[in-house]
Amino acid sequence: MPARSQQDRRDATRAALLQAGRRLFADRGFAAVPADDIVAAAGVTRGALHHHFKDKRGLFRSVFEQLEAEIAADLGGLLADGRGDLLRRSLSAFLDICERSDVRRIALTDAPAVLGWKTWREIESEHGLGLLTALLAETRGTDGPAPVHMHAQLILSSVIEGALFIANAENQTQAREQVESSLIALFGHLMD
Secondary structure, rough: OOOOOOHHHHHHHHHHHHHHHHHHHHHHHHHHHOOOHHHHHHOOHHHHHHHHOOOOOHHHHHHHHHHHHHHHHHHHHHHHOOOOOOHHHHHHHHHHHHOOOHHHHHHHHHHHHHOOOOHHHHHHHHHHHHHHHHHHHHOOOOOOOOOOOHHHHHHHHHHHHHHHHHHHOHHHHHHHHHHHHHHHHHHHHHOO
């Protein structure tokens, strides 16, 4: 078996840190995870964390970006099939994704606080918001009283608030039904 190259070792170290960080951030939240726990879980040194990500916040940002890319890929696959009723199906799929504990904790709860609203929104616009803006432009065109990106921003904000409502509800099944039907009623004119 050939020896691993330096690049292979760097890639493996980075992947181990991302995996450990994602698991710990999802389980306990950013504030409750010391950097020492991350490097111990990844089986690397603290110097490796600083080399690859500068600090715990840098690792968190990379974990969030990875998560956002995965969500966008999942939704992009749904949109690529070209079947009708894309907005309604996308809304339902996004709410499904938001029910995952890692998405709830990392993307919806911690990311705005850890990264700041502006950075969180910039990353979101590269992924989910960008995808929604493109979907609206494709299905509704760019004409109308407000720009497509404003509609996308308002829809995404409402859906995220709905996802947080579901996550914090005593009866999540009932909350999911209420949120989805409310969002469909609210944005139904875009789904017709």
